[in-house]
Amino acid sequence: DAGVIQSPRHEVTEMGQEVTLRCKPISGHDYLFWYRQTMMRGLELLIYFNNNVPIDDSGMPEDRFSAKMPNASFSTLKIQPSEPRDSAVYFCASSTLKISYNEQFFGPGTRLTVL
């Protein structure tokens, strides 16, 4: 299996622009998680899905952030408009209870810089 795939790996944008981050989970996994990692706050869960349905979005910082999972093999995290304080590494992870008792597998991350 290719593991969790994220794109782009690096994104540099200007304040006010829309940013879309993409994630392809491991095939057969039914949980998908979006995290943000910064030096100040560490690793924070933003939102997670089960069977394509958002379960907990309490970590989404504000209305500028939105996430979708239109099917089992694709999810997006969108920031509109972006701000410099959104600069961070965004990780996607997936898991399943069926095989590995919800062991989470992470993608390589997207490093976002908002100027």
Added chain:
Amino acid sequence: KQEVTQIPAALSVPEGENLVLNCSFTDSAIYNLQWFRQDPGKGLTSLLLIQSSQREQTSGRLNASLDKSSGRSTLYIAASQPGDSATYLCAAPASGTYKYIFGTGTRLKVLA
């Protein structure tokens, strides 16, 4: 509310030493706990997952234990090598959810 703490924040040891990394959690009603490794500028790699019914889990030179009653988990690394240098994070779920709370990690440096 689940809180996860890792001590120490940083550790530097000579090659070959056995070492223990600590993870504490406040809500003991967890169904599992997971240890990860993160290399600089990289994603997280799963090392070990301990189910609530288990007391320990082993993979090669790594051994993780779980004591739910005391709210603690330890990651034991035997015969450390320079290639073990990385940040080690533990994560425990918030009670009754699949929302994982991460510790701030222990940054390990193994000196050759």
